[in-house]
Amino acid sequence: METFKIIMMATLALVMIISAVMAVVSKKMPLAILASGAISLLASVFFLVLASPDVAMTEAAIGAGLTTFLFFIILRKTEQNSHENEK
Amino acid sequence: MKMRNSIAIALVLIFGIFLFRIFEYHHTSTSLNNSATYYNTNAPAEVGTANVVTAIVVTYRGLDTLGEVTVLFLTALIIGYILKQKNREKSVVNYTSEILITAVNILIPASIILGVYVFINGHLTPGGGFQGGAIIATGIVLLILSNPSKLMNMKVLHFIESISGFTYILIGLAGLLFAGGFLDNRILPLGNIGNLLSAGAIPIIYSLIGLKVGTEISSILASINETKENTIKP
Amino acid sequence: MSLTIDKIALILGMALMLTGLWGGFTQKNLLKIILSFSIFDTGLNILIVALGYLPGRTAPIIEGEVVTQENLALVAIDPVPQALVLTAIVIGFGITALMLVFALKMNQDKKTLDINQFNDLKW
Numbered sequence: 001m002e003t004f005k006i007i008m009m010a011t012l013a014l015v016m017i018i019s020a021v022m023a024v025v026s027k028k029m030p031l032a033i034l035a036s037g038a039i040s041l042l043a044s045v046f047f048l049v050l051a052s053p054d055v056a057m058t059e060a061a062i063g064a065g066l067t068t069f070l071f072f073i074i075l076r077k078t079e080q081n082s083h084e085n086e087k
Numbered sequence: 088m089k090m091r092n093s094i095a096i097a098l099v100l101i102f103g104i105f106l107f108r109i110f111e112y113h114h115t116s117t118s119l120n121n122s123a124t125y126y127n128t129n130a131p132a133e134v135g136t137a138n139v140v141t142a143i144v145v146t147y148r149g150l151d152t153l154g155e156v157t158v159l160f161l162t163a164l165i166i167g168y169i170l171k172q173k174n175r176e177k178s179v180v181n182y183t184s185e186i187l188i189t190a191v192n193i194l195i196p197a198s199i200i201l202g203v204y205v206f207i208n209g210h211l212t213p214g215g216g217f218q219g220g221a222i223i224a225t226g227i228v229l230l231i232l233s234n235p236s237k238l239m240n241m242k243v244l245h246f247i248e249s250i251s252g253f254t255y256i257l258i259g260l261a262g263l264l265f266a267g268g269f270l271d272n273r274i275l276p277l278g279n280i281g282n283l284l285s286a287g288a289i290p291i292i293y294s295l296i297g298l299k300v301g302t303e304i305s306s307i308l309a310s311i312n313e314t315k316e317n318t319i320k321p
Numbered sequence: 322m323s324l325t326i327d328k329i330a331l332i333l334g335m336a337l338m339l340t341g342l343w344g345g346f347t348q349k350n351l352l353k354i355i356l357s358f359s360i361f362d363t364g365l366n367i368l369i370v371a372l373g374y375l376p377g378r379t380a381p382i383i384e385g386e387v388v389t390q391e392n393l394a395l396v397a398i399d400p401v402p403q404a405l406v407l408t409a410i411v412i413g414f415g416i417t418a419l420m421l422v423f424a425l426k427m428n429q430d431k432k433t434l435d436i437n438q439f440n441d442l443k444w
Binding site: 091098116117120126137138140143148300 | 325327332335338342343347368372376380381382394398399401403407408411414415416418419422426
């Protein structure tokens with residue numbers, strides 16, 4: 001049981017590190033924003049396994065929900081500005 | 088560009104060496120240290136909550152929470168001032184699908200009830216003001232998404248936020264007059280651990296914090312949504 | 322070195338912090354820089370919560386028969402890092418929102434998001 005938990009957490013940690021590198025390196029913005037949302041969601045699972053349900057709830061509501069929405073709405077407002085410039 | 092990249096990698100590696108010292112020095116302990124033992128043994132009896140983290144956030148380190156509420160208020164103020172517009176008009180974007188509008192009509196009351204439940208029961212189960220406020224803000228964000236051309240009633244949001252913040256300070260001062268100190272929760276009776284009406288003034292304080300945080304985040308997102316796309320400032 | 326969950330969380334937190342810092346130094350798009358700072362915040366919060374974990378124990382909340390008021394100091398973990406991280410997550414969101422609104426205003430002024438174009442303060 002203990003080793004199963006350790007293997008599962010190591011796999012989640014590997015997925016999070018790969019998502020972080022992908023978020024920084026990729027050229028398309030929506031992919032990077034979705035990768036950072038996935039990092040926040042998996043971090044919420046990590047907080048639950050580390051026996052902190054308060055922090056897990058806060059990270060899921062604020063990190064995975066509101067921050068991703070904030071990035072997308074700013075992306076939309078700035079892309080419309082840049083497209084006006086290129087026309 | 089090559090030199091800039093190599094300087095960046097060098098700085099990151101130096102920071103990584105500092106972090107590695109933390110990893111080397113840390114050993115997994117098997118018993119709590121002194122302050123954690125004090126909080127775990129005395130918090131349910133002194134403060135009256137079942138959730139020790141709530142007791143720490145609201146009463147033992149209540150001034151940190153006051154500072155956090157102040158920082159969020161300042162952020163909402165600055166964003167509302169920067170994105171101010173003289174004449175608010177409806178934007179022309181109004182093409183959303185029927186499925187979204189119908190689903191949002193069901194989801195908004197459910198998410199507001201869930202948010203209110205989370206911050207009222209903050210002293211019994213995991214949860215509290217910040218989590219409940221974020222859930223309420225998610226419900227109002229769904230309102231913005233389903234109907235992007237409709238203007239949000241900012242006066243109601245600002246009124247709820249101001250009244251919540253002001254009442255929070257008044258309860259803190261009442262703790263100074265009637266109980267041990269600023270933001271003491273013993274102005275109301277402590278009751279039994281596990282009941283809804285227990286832990287003194289903590290349910291009231293957390294409800295006010297939840298409403299304040301929820302309406303602040305909603306007003307930030309509504310201000311960003313209403314900026315026009317191609318305004319040119321001279 | 323025995324591999325427990327908090328050591329995995331420690332390594333993960335450090336890796337996320339280094340990735341976010343590297344992204345903040347080398348990227349050109351303004352939104353990418355802000356995204357890297359958000360990843361740095363998440364990594365730092367994981368690091369702080371991992372420092373307060375004790376193996377084999379549970380969350381510091383009284384419930385039912387397992388965790389009662391008497392044995393809370395023997396079966397629960399340290400509650401102080403959780404209270405600090407709760408504040409840190411909310412303030413990190415506020416700072417990210419402020420940075421993004423400033424990026425929006427800068428974009429309205431110069432119509433681009435490339436950070437090499439903003440050289441008004443250089444001399």
